[in-house]
Amino acid sequence: MNYTPRLKQKYNEEIVPSLKEELQFSSVMRVPKLVKISLNQGLGAAIMDKKILENALEEMTLIAGQRAVQTKSRVDISNFKLRKGMPIGARVTLRGNQMYEFLDRLISVSIPRIRDFRGISDKGFDGRGNYTLGISEQIIFPEINIDKISRINGMDITFVTTAQTDAECLSLLKKFGLPFMNQNQNQ
Numbered sequence: 599m600n601y602t603p604r605l606k607q608k609y610n611e612e613i614v615p616s617l618k619e620e621l622q623f624s625s626v627m628r629v630p631k632l633v634k635i636s637l638n639q640g641l642g643a644a645i646m647d648k649k650i651l652e653n654a655l656e657e658m659t660l661i662a663g664q665r666a667v668q669t670k671s672r673v674d675i676s677n678f679k680l681r682k683g684m685p686i687g688a689r690v691t692l693r694g695n696q697m698y699e700f701l702d703r704l705i706s707v708s709i710p711r712i713r714d715f716r717g718i719s720d721k722g723f724d725g726r727g728n729y730t731l732g733i734s735e736q737i738i739f740p741e742i743n744i745d746k747i748s749r750i751n752g753m754d755i756t757f758v759t760t761a762q763t764d765a766e767c768l769s770l771l772k773k774f775g776l777p778f779m780n781q782n783q784n785q
Contacts, residue, residue: 717779
């Protein structure tokens with residue numbers, strides 16, 4: 599029995615035909631698709647306390663459903679007592695079915711748990727059809743037990759797509775169900 603995530607099936611059956619028509623592509627192969635989702639957590643305080651990094655790796659692994667790896671500094675910065683090669687963060691890259699499952703949990707469970715939520719800003723596009731979303735608290739994810747966390751950390755979630763422009767990427771992410779705020783609310 600083959601299992602297909604809900605959003606992957608929605609992409610193939612609903613999003614591809616509607617985006618092909620909306621963006622006026624001649625082929626369905628030109629329709630943008632989601633390639634990967636990268637979760638990244640920078641932990642400057644991990645320089646002083648190694649336990650912070652261990653907790654962050656555990657939490658990222660729980661959130662993503664895939665083992666997180668630590669990131670290391672690339673340069674020396676004496677003002678921060680940082681040396682090249684010191685662990686300073688955690689990251690996870692999701693692809694395939696795990697990516698669609700994470701996106702489904704993010705849209706349907708985690709984002710509605712954000713306090714005072716009015717929509718996602720549309721200012722996180724990079725000009726090449728990718729979008730980065732910043733989250734200030736990791737406790738919005740139901741996998742995290744609030745009683746067991748030692749400190750609240752934020753994270754960046756990057757959606758990498760095959761879209762050529764930011765407008766194509768915005769259309770794709772809106773079709774998946776990411777709740778972007780209205781333009782008139784944005785100002």
